Amino acid sequence: MESYIGKSDFFKGNDPERLVREYGSPLYVYNEDIIRRQMARVAGVITKYPYTANYSVKANTNIHILRLALAEGLNCDAMSIGEIRLLQKAGFPNERIFFVPNNVSEKELRVAIEEGILTSLDSLSQLELYGTLNPGGECAVRLNPGIGAGHSEKVVTGGKRTKFGIAAEELDGIFGLAARFGLRIVGINQHIGSLFMDPQPYLDAVSSLLRLAVRFPGLRFLDFGGGYGIPYHKLEGEAEYDMAAFRERLLPILDRFVSEYGDAPLFKSEPGRYCVAEGGVILGRVHALKQNAGRKYAGTDIGMNVLVRPSMYDSWHDIEVLRGGRLLPRADMEEVTVTGNICESGDLLAKDRLLPRLRRGDLLCVLDSGAYGYSMCSSYNSRPRPAELMIGRDGNVRQIRRRETIEDLMAYM
Numbered sequence: 001m002e003s004y005i006g007k008s009d010f011f012k013g014n015d016p017e018r019l020v021r022e023y024g025s026p027l028y029v030y031n032e033d034i035i036r037r038q039m040a041r042v043a044g045v046i047t048k049y050p051y052t053a054n055y056s057v058k059a060n061t062n063i064h065i066l067r068l069a070l071a072e073g074l075n076c077d078a079m080s081i082g083e084i085r086l087l088q089k090a091g092f093p094n095e096r097i098f099f100v101p102n103n104v105s106e107k108e109l110r111v112a113i114e115e116g117i118l119t120s121l122d123s124l125s126q127l128e129l130y131g132t133l134n135p136g137g138e139c140a141v142r143l144n145p146g147i148g149a150g151h152s153e154k155v156v157t158g159g160k161r162t163k164f165g166i167a168a169e170e171l172d173g174i175f176g177l178a179a180r181f182g183l184r185i186v187g188i189n190q191h192i193g194s195l196f197m198d199p200q201p202y203l204d205a206v207s208s209l210l211r212l213a214v215r216f217p218g219l220r221f222l223d224f225g226g227g228y229g230i231p232y233h234k235l236e237g238e239a240e241y242d243m244a245a246f247r248e249r250l251l252p253i254l255d256r257f258v259s260e261y262g263d264a265p266l267f268k269s270e271p272g273r274y275c276v277a278e279g280g281v282i283l284g285r286v287h288a289l290k291q292n293a294g295r296k297y298a299g300t301d302i303g304m305n306v307l308v309r310p311s312m313y314d315s316w317h318d319i320e321v322l323r324g325g326r327l328l329p330r331a332d333m334e335e336v337t338v339t340g341n342i343c344e345s346g347d348l349l350a351k352d353r354l355l356p357r358l359r360r361g362d363l364l365c366v367l368d369s370g371a372y373g374y375s376m377c378s379s380y381n382s383r384p385r386p387a388e389l390m391i392g393r394d395g396n397v398r399q400i401r402r403r404e405t406i407e408d409l410m411a412y413m
């Protein structure tokens with residue numbers, strides 16, 4: 001594809017140069033249509049049986065984006081009390097929030113219990129703690145299906161090399177604790193990892209969870225987790241995750257299970273990235289160009305504080321270049337290493353990337369930044385976090401989070 005922002009009409013007639021002049025650089029910009037479209041797609045993955053998609057809010061917790069999830073009929077999963085509070089503020093009732101924490105304190109579990117928020121425990125140790133706090137109560141358990149997948153080892157959450165979930169060999173421990181505390185295990189959930197384009201590992205993990213489910217009579221729900229990928233190499237023509245083909249392969253697996261189990265519990269999934277990644281970009285400015293030992297560098301204000309994924313996982317984000325508000329064609333290209341303004345050599349946005357020959361003052365548009373972008377921002381080097389804008393369905397621009405200020409950074413001291 002020549003240009004994603006062109007093809008998707010991402011800015012809906014708004015001049016990115018003007019947006020940056022008005023709201024500052026760097027700047028997160030979202031497109032409501034794209035986010036809603038992606039949310040609607042995940043909401044419709046299973047139609048034959050009772051199903052809900054839980055938006056995994058860690059991908060992007062901006063309250064205006066949470067409200068889009070609410071409007072699209074999604075439920076949500078939360079990892080922390082902070083995420084629960086944001087969801088409540090966005091208007092989610094507690095019964096539409098699923099708490100899936102890892103290694104939490106007694107205090108955090110108590111909040112969920114007091115507010116009646118269904119919680120999944122992901123170790124025997126946490127299940128025991130939960131049992132002491134809420135004897136006779138209901139909960140879910142997170143199982144490890146023994147299968148993992150993901151774009152980096154750092155985001156694989158199933159299989160043998162991860163801290164997550166309860167292994168299949170420990171099921172007896174679950175039943176023992178449930179009996180001891182009178183707990184009712186009403187759901188089982190899993191998450192194998194983040195970002196797969198080939199659905200096979202996910203389908204295998206679904207089958208694996210379904211095999212374990214028969215050991216849990218009377219389950220109300222089964223949650224298969226998230227992880228659906230998006231094409232980060234779209235400018236090179238990478239195809240989308242084929243949701244239709246995925247559904248076609250998932251359905252017979254569910255059919256078989258429902259006929260054996262004798263009932264269709266509620267099926268759930270937990271997509272984060274798929275909902276929001278492609279609906280967000282970052283605009284940032286090129287401030288310096290230099291040559292170092294034969295390598296050309298472009299220095300920008302999109303540091304690892306703004307988008308950490310490339311530094312943290314070596315992740316690829318496509319970049320488009322704007323000059324004077326106009327998109328540069330992908331011609332007169334040269335290799336350049338794009339860096340940020342942070343005091344670390346690992347502060348790299350793109351290594352030896354083929355881009356139109358850059359000039360100081362150019363604007364870069366970093367694609368697919370809507371997921372794990374702002375939510376992983378930091379104020380490292382005491383740089384305030386950027387503002388976020390939403391381009392609405394009607395093309396109107398709304399600031400949905402103001403830029404942090406240096407005073408904000410000092411506010412807690």
Ligand code: LLP
Nearest residue numbers: 056191194195226227228270271272273372
């Ligand atoms: N459910 C659970 C229990 C999870 O831990 C996650 C992600 C999800 C659902 C949503 O996964 P998704 O559909 O977004 O792949 N920061 C990394 C991704 C970390 C994902 C952590 N857990 C990145 O930028 O790639």
